Amino acid sequence: MAEVKVKVASGAKEAAARPRARQVKAASKDADLVREKRGQLVAAAVRVFKEKGFHDTSVRDIGREAGMTQGTIYNYVGSKDDILYLVCDQIVSEYQEETRKALDNSADPRTRVRSAVRAICEVMVKHQDEVLLTYQDSHLLDARSRRVIFARVEEFVGMFETILTEAARELGRPLPDPHFAANAITFFPTMLVLRRWSLKARHRQSELIEWLVEFLVRGLGFE
Amino acid sequence: MAEVKVKVASGAKEAAARPRARQVKAASKDADLVREKRGQLVAAAVRVFKEKGFHDTSVRDIGREAGMTQGTIYNYVGSKDDILYLVCDQIVSEYQEETRKALDNSADPRTRVRSAVRAICEVMVKHQDEVLLTYQDSHLLDARSRRVIFARVEEFVGMFETILTEAARELGRPLPDPHFAANAITFFPTMLVLRRWSLKARHRQSELIEWLVEFLVRGLGFE
Amino acid sequence: MAEVKVKVASGAKEAAARPRARQVKAASKDADLVREKRGQLVAAAVRVFKEKGFHDTSVRDIGREAGMTQGTIYNYVGSKDDILYLVCDQIVSEYQEETRKALDNSADPRTRVRSAVRAICEVMVKHQDEVLLTYQDSHLLDARSRRVIFARVEEFVGMFETILTEAARELGRPLPDPHFAANAITFFPTMLVLRRWSLKARHRQSELIEWLVEFLVRGLGFE
């Protein structure tokens, strides 16, 4: 079987520097076609995984949703696990890309931080099902894939570490531990997803986000 | 086959008031025996689930770890899914029970809150594998079971809501949204588990907890 | 899955000395049952392999012939390859055992050799389908299994080497290469099987065997 390894498209320039981006096998050599079909595949997989989870979804299910037979799927992907990897990769990429775009580098450091946190929250809410999916299924990735995905998130955290450090400097309120702080502000908003069964019943989304933003700003000591 | 429904043992008195506590089928009529065997079963299941996850663990695996054969297991439990339910139930119960015990109702409200948050963090760290397990596998529960487990957590959150409201009153700094605040302080510490791949590399556990405590206290505006 | 390795029963005492007799996985712990079921399995497999060959026989086919479902088969065997190994092992064992029993250690060395060759031929003819099967499918064994089977045949050849050497000594006609000679007399009779499409049309079995015996005796220079 002729095989070709196609690097997974990734939205960031730093991708090149990332450890070893996992390769996914494709039987087809037409890179454009591979990209296209994988796109359909991943989109379909996200839909069914959201509903049934990775393990309770069969390759046939994915195929049905994507309008491909299983045989076809295996032209573009080496295994079911590859699909999960592509799904996680895409979700993380999209989430991060969108967050990046929503950042507001206006002058005031307080405003900058607030807007950054708000951006995270809003993208989180918008993609809540996908985020939930990664929290529920990413541990099913093989060790290598998981490391790649985590490395990607780590980069994302690093970006916020820079933002916070800069703001802290400008405000004259040095952060004792910027890495921890960056983890805090990128992680905390997942509460909107992982606790939505508790929060949804009692709060409106917009309020939640404002509350969260203020909570984090205070937590950082930037108020 | 004579069957009997045995209420799942739960550490709290309020259990009776919980919506509809899920029943788990047992073929055996001896309630004590059922309790004992389920205890062994759950303990064994936790161990193997932590290592391999629910889906990659077979009923045989659980049986081997518990010293029971498959047939025996089905005397005390109706299905593999039941075991997952019992496991989640026990983990949540133990976690909550232990946290409750660690609360310090000393006079000073600030100290009280700090100690409460620290208690959560410490139990979280102590049971990190079990907590991770619930975050990874609880979505595999059927809707009913999930609701029961969530209701249990909601109770727990409610307890902290009370603590926070009381402290806020004493401090004269009213919380705009105690339910949200209670979710915040009970959820945030999960970062120690769900981001441990990022945090472990760079921070010592004790520092992390102190940082977290102060972050939350500031976030609450109790500082 | 609880597993037990059961040594494949082998007819010869020397088995213990054989390199590393291949182990075959069994999920069942009851050694007697394993033996019994494997017996049925192998018998059924021989029948279908003879007809369709290893590759064109599915595990389901074997199961149907053996009166077991595939699930059951995998209680007694680790893989389809294991079945092939067991089949080859049994065929070789039976063939050799039967040949051994047919040996006539009478006084006259010429008669002894003749009877040995005749024994080989007769058992060969009796088990021609099975012998054919090993010649057609044994190359599908994994390297390890093949080595074990070959080692078994080598032993068999060795036995004849001894017989021939002894006879040669008694006759005062030393064999230049007893190992080669032993290979010759154990291999040549396979012609009855591997060329049966040519021989059957024109010759009667009994004549063939006599011809073969005399051919070999002359070839050895024992005439």
Next chain:
Amino acid sequence: MAEVKVKVASGAKEAAARPRARQVKAASKDADLVREKRGQLVAAAVRVFKEKGFHDTSVRDIGREAGMTQGTIYNYVGSKDDILYLVCDQIVSEYQEETRKALDNSADPRTRVRSAVRAICEVMVKHQDEVLLTYQDSHLLDARSRRVIFARVEEFVGMFETILTEAARELGRPLPDPHFAANAITFFPTMLVLRRWSLKARHRQSELIEWLVEFLVRGLGFE
């Protein structure tokens, strides 16, 4: 789809007389092209079959080795089984052709027979992998193809029957069964291949062949 049946090229004139030479379907109408492409195909297939066997070789594998895509292959051949037939056909043809050429029709009947046997052995050794391939995979042919191949071998045996009969007459030592004898001398040398795992370890090739030649000559009673 226009189809044309192309007779398989065969090296011997007698081919026309052979029962019913199997036809192999070709989508292409250009007989020369078909011959050429099939040549490439067969050569490639022999190489991969030798290594992995028929069943473990996919049509893609053959195509890759032959520098053709799957689609192209099916322009020149009707099925994967056809390829096996062509492969067996070619191997047998080449083997026989080469042996024929090596025959030495010198005057002395003993020398003639010796040289004939030696020729068989030498070609056998030279083509051992191909010969092994036919012994391992020819049973995968459909009945018709197998019959055709066997008929071809029967012709070959017939040729040696003539040689032996003639020699026997000249020597004044009539052979009781020339057909059997011809089978014996054409089959016995396969020992060099089918027992090579036993012989290679202990003997040098040239010695083996000499031993074999003498063994057969004695067996025939021509010594």
Next chain:
DNA sequence: GATGAATGAGCTTTCATTCAT
């Protein structure tokens, strides 16, 4: 009540073959 053999549905994956381009 305990056992573990039996079941069979269901899984992922491969691959010979077809056919639109």
Next chain:
DNA sequence: GATGAATGAAAGCTCATTCAT
């Protein structure tokens, strides 16, 4: 004539569950 994407049947294997002993 060449391509290779698509197909879908069929394979080996696993495992939750049942039930006779």
